[in-house]
Amino acid sequence: MQGVYYIYAKMEGTLLKYICVSLVTAGGCIMLYSIITYLKSLASFKVQANEQGIFADWIYTACMFLMSFFFVAYIAVDVIFIIADTVSMANIIIAFVFVFGAIFVYTMIMMLKRMSTTISKKTSEIIKALINAVEAKDQYTRGHSVHVANVTKLIYKYLPETTKSKINMAKLMDAAILHDIGKIGIPDSVLNKPGKLTPEEQHLIEQHPILGKKILESTSYQSVGEIVYCHHERIDGNGYFKIEANKIPLESKIIAIADTFSALCTDRIYRPKKSYEDAVRIIKEIAGTQLDAEIVEVFCSIPKKEFENIL
Ligand SMILES: [Fe+2]
């Protein structure tokens, strides 16, 4: 009888130990999966947070550090349970706390991910509506903003790593798609005028970067306002607002090339569209005076077939 009781007690101890190890291992797996999900979504979390001004970058690093610390703790506790001879009921409670802690972290990350996706979807819908409103004013520029954004993305792809490191890709793309947003405030009669513009009308057109910056100032896109403001500036200082080359944001210089290329490759009310070869030749001709020569060089290094998908 004593023997049976001994075996039962031994089994009970082993069973408790297995329960503890299983719970902590499950918690560790959930924590590891949470870390992977967090890392995968980190870029979009940061973009959303920067645009909405919610969290500073260090908060993301701190969260990553804390999750990694807890993951190591899960492994350590698991090892302790495995090598322990017996475990108590208190250990079972600890194991449950560990597994529920991991489930809590996972739930929070999934909520953050869902929030980020919803914000990004709503934001892109608002941008789309604004762009449509601008492009509805001028039938010749339909699709222009998306085209400029696509060409900008292509130029960014071919930039040397040292230049890329100076650019915030999300900011660049936002500015590219929103660069002509200020045209919403320019009369249709001026935007669609077939003949030569009078000095007053030209002055009105030149107000669109200022209007664009003003519109963006009151939104979560205020950080791209300066890039939008400078997208018609020239390297020789003869742009709309005569800004010197070294004061023009790098992003504006990239968008200026994409904008010029897009304009040349589109039918306009006053001229038919140019071929890809002619557009590249014209861009080369104005490198160093109107456009940044180094970025034009990068632009010219892009194979023609890359443009075929976005034209
Ligand atoms: Fe423009």
Ligand SMILES: [Fe+2]
């Ligand atoms: Fe444009």
